[in-house]
Amino acid sequence: MTNAAHAMFAADEASRALGIELVEAGDGRAVATMTITRAMVNGHDIAHGGYVFLLADTAFACACNTHGPVTVAAGAEISFVAAGRLGDHLVATATERTRYGRNGIYDVTVHRETPAGPEVVAEFRGRSRVLSAKRDEA
Numbered sequence: 385m386t387n388a389a390h391a392m393f394a395a396d397e398a399s400r401a402l403g404i405e406l407v408e409a410g411d412g413r414a415v416a417t418m419t420i421t422r423a424m425v426n427g428h429d430i431a432h433g434g435y436v437f438l439l440a441d442t443a444f445a446c447a448c449n450t451h452g453p454v455t456v457a458a459g460a461e462i463s464f465v466a467a468g469r470l471g472d473h474l475v476a477t478a479t480e481r482t483r484y485g486r487n488g489i490y491d492v493t494v495h496r497e498t499p500a501g502p503e504v505v506a507e508f509r510g511r512s513r514v515l516s517a518k519r520d521e522a
């Protein structure tokens with residue numbers, strides 16, 4: 385089943401150029417994945433936080449666009465829990481918490497798979513806003 389989130393992701397060259405894949409999107413939920421490459425590792429030999437944020441933001445964008453109207457980020461914050469490493473396959477799972485009027489709140493957990501099970505790398509909270517019919521209003 386495809387929805388507005390799938391169409392939006394298909395046009396998202398930034399996310400796709402980094403190897404992000406949309407695994408699922410529907411009913412206010414989305415899952416996206418990305419593998420940490422050499423180009424994504426910083427001077428501390430860990431994943432640059434901007435790439436982890438971008439993965440979480442992509443999952444968030446897909447989740448809030450599953451309902452149909454064009455929806456954008458009004459704000460977001462991230463807490464880094466553990467360092468990502470070269471070769472880590474990260475999974476970002478976005479879940480809608482609430483929608484009210486043209487606004488929404490979404491939580492995204494980014495984790496990596498380990499032999500002991502999933503290990504959380506970051507927690508992200510995004511606030512969304514549905515664009516009005518007039519494109520010049522946010």
